Amino acid sequence: MSPSRKRAPSPTPPLIEPARRESLRAGLLAWYDRQKRDLPWRRTRDPYAIWLSEVMLQQTQVATVIPYWERFLQRFPTVEALATAPLPDVLAAWRGLGYYSRARNLHLAAQDVVARYGGKLPSTAAQLLTLRGFGRYTAGAVASIAFGEPAPLVDGNVARVFSRLFEVEGLPGDRVREARLWALATELVSPERPGDFNQALMEHGATVCRPDNPLCLLCPVREDCLAWRHGRVNELPPAKVRAAPKRMTLALAVWAHAGRLLLARREEKGLFGGLWELPAAEIEADTPDPESAGKLTQALGTPVRVEAVLGTVRRQLTHRSLTLRLLRVTGSTHPTRAPAFRELRWCTPEEASSLGMSTAMHKALEAALEAGVLPA
DNA sequence: TACGCGTGGGT
DNA sequence: TACCCAAGCGT
Numbered sequence: 001m002s003p004s005r006k007r008a009p010s011p012t013p014p015l016i017e018p019a020r021r022e023s024l025r026a027g028l029l030a031w032y033d034r035q036k037r038d039l040p041w042r043r044t045r046d047p048y049a050i051w052l053s054e055v056m057l058q059q060t061q062v063a064t065v066i067p068y069w070e071r072f073l074q075r076f077p078t079v080e081a082l083a084t085a086p087l088p089d090v091l092a093a094w095r096g097l098g099y100y101s102r103a104r105n106l107h108l109a110a111q112d113v114v115a116r117y118g119g120k121l122p123s124t125a126a127q128l129l130t131l132r133g134f135g136r137y138t139a140g141a142v143a144s145i146a147f148g149e150p151a152p153l154v155d156g157n158v159a160r161v162f163s164r165l166f167e168v169e170g171l172p173g174d175r176v177r178e179a180r181l182w183a184l185a186t187e188l189v190s191p192e193r194p195g196d197f198n199q200a201l202m203e204h205g206a207t208v209c210r211p212d213n214p215l216c217l218l219c220p221v222r223e224d225c226l227a228w229r230h231g232r233v234n235e236l237p238p239a240k241v242r243a244a245p246k247r248m249t250l251a252l253a254v255w256a257h258a259g260r261l262l263l264a265r266r267e268e269k270g271l272f273g274g275l276w277e278l279p280a281a282e283i284e285a286d287t288p289d290p291e292s293a294g295k296l297t298q299a300l301g302t303p304v305r306v307e308a309v310l311g312t313v314r315r316q317l318t319h320r321s322l323t324l325r326l327l328r329v330t331g332s333t334h335p336t337r338a339p340a341f342r343e344l345r346w347c348t349p350e351e352a353s354s355l356g357m358s359t360a361m362h363k364a365l366e367a368a369l370e371a372g373v374l375p376a
Numbered sequence: 377t378a379c380g381c382g383t384g385g386g387t
Numbered sequence: 388t389a390c391c392c393a394a395g396c397g398t
Contacts, residue, residue, distance in 0.1 A: 053394085054394065055394095055395095056394090057393080057394040057395095058393085058394065058395045058396075059381090059382085059383090059392090059393055059394085059395060059396095060382090060383075060384090060393060060394080061383090061384075061385060061386095061392090061393050061394090062393090062394080063384090063385070064383075064384060064385075064393090065394090096382090096383075096384095097382080097383075098381080098382030098383040098384090099381055099382055099383085099395085099396090100381080100382080101380095101381065101396075101397075102381095102395090102396080105396075105397085132396090132397090133395095133396070133397090134396085135395060135396050135397085136395090136396095137394075137395060137396085138394090138395075138396085141394070153394085155393090155394045155395075156392090156393065156394075156395085157393085157394065158394090173377090173378080175377095198394095199394090202394055203394095205394090206393085206394080211391085211392075211393095212386090212387080212391085213387095239391090240392095242391090242392090243378095243379080270380080270381080271380080271381070271382090272381095272382090273381090315382095317381080317382055317383080318381080318382065318383080318392080319379085319380065319381065319382090320380090320381090320382090358382075358383095359382075359383065359384095360382085
């Protein structure tokens, strides 16, 4: 073929036929307008409040998030208020919600928004992606819901809905599958109502196109669903294989002195990063208690000896089985800083209970107090 | 790239 | 009871 006869590159054919695309958009939006839940973040247009909801909702269910979202906004009503707050205060407001790196990243991003954007969240997915804690999903969610940009998004719900609607094969995490899901989301998102449409997709996945026992008879787009037509709804998407949780054992120092307990704040990364705890040192499961005393001595930077074993608290995380051994310890000097920790503080029980602390450590603290380490 | 990172609701 | 896993991100 001579260069003069070369045609312009033909556009890639759409993944979804235009008629079907319109039918899906209309069906899902009409269903959403009738059936959407009355969620508190759907009553605001404040981009910061919407951003906060999206971060809290990562890997966390709606019912769990609602009270946290309301309390957090009362405590930190604006990006500026959040940016200027000390991290430990932010983590205290996040206590019990889990995945604490979300709170650390939110805090960093708020400071970035103040520094780079005068405290106003940027309005495009591309700009949002440059902020800590914004991945492809959250950037698309905030851009579409808070700012009306027709940006696509794919979360666990959307992945499930699409894998059924379009019979997308492959295991979760498969690159080809992920690329196809995002391409479908990009074609399908409504240019007129992108935020509502994206929420409609997720709401549909959460309430109708559920993982188990999907309510196909109530589905507004059943006739457009390939898995429904082919009787494959229950085999799509394939379940993801989950690694067995790893065991971790911690020795906890329960050190009482003058009516106070020694608390420590962890380094700001990894498990429970930045949170307060009874000073902890990782040990092997079968470590004898004198050896645990050695580990705690190292962590605290001052000699401690174990006076008694107060008990054991077990806690199951998704990816870890935690065993916390509570050791009543004492020593001749009372440290106020230590090599393994960000901060140390001698706390009354009341002070301790207001600190940002994981649920696991909160249970350990309760067990220590019930054991009578601080006689009234 | 695959793994580390929490918690509580649902069944 | 003991699983399942939910509006993901960072490394």
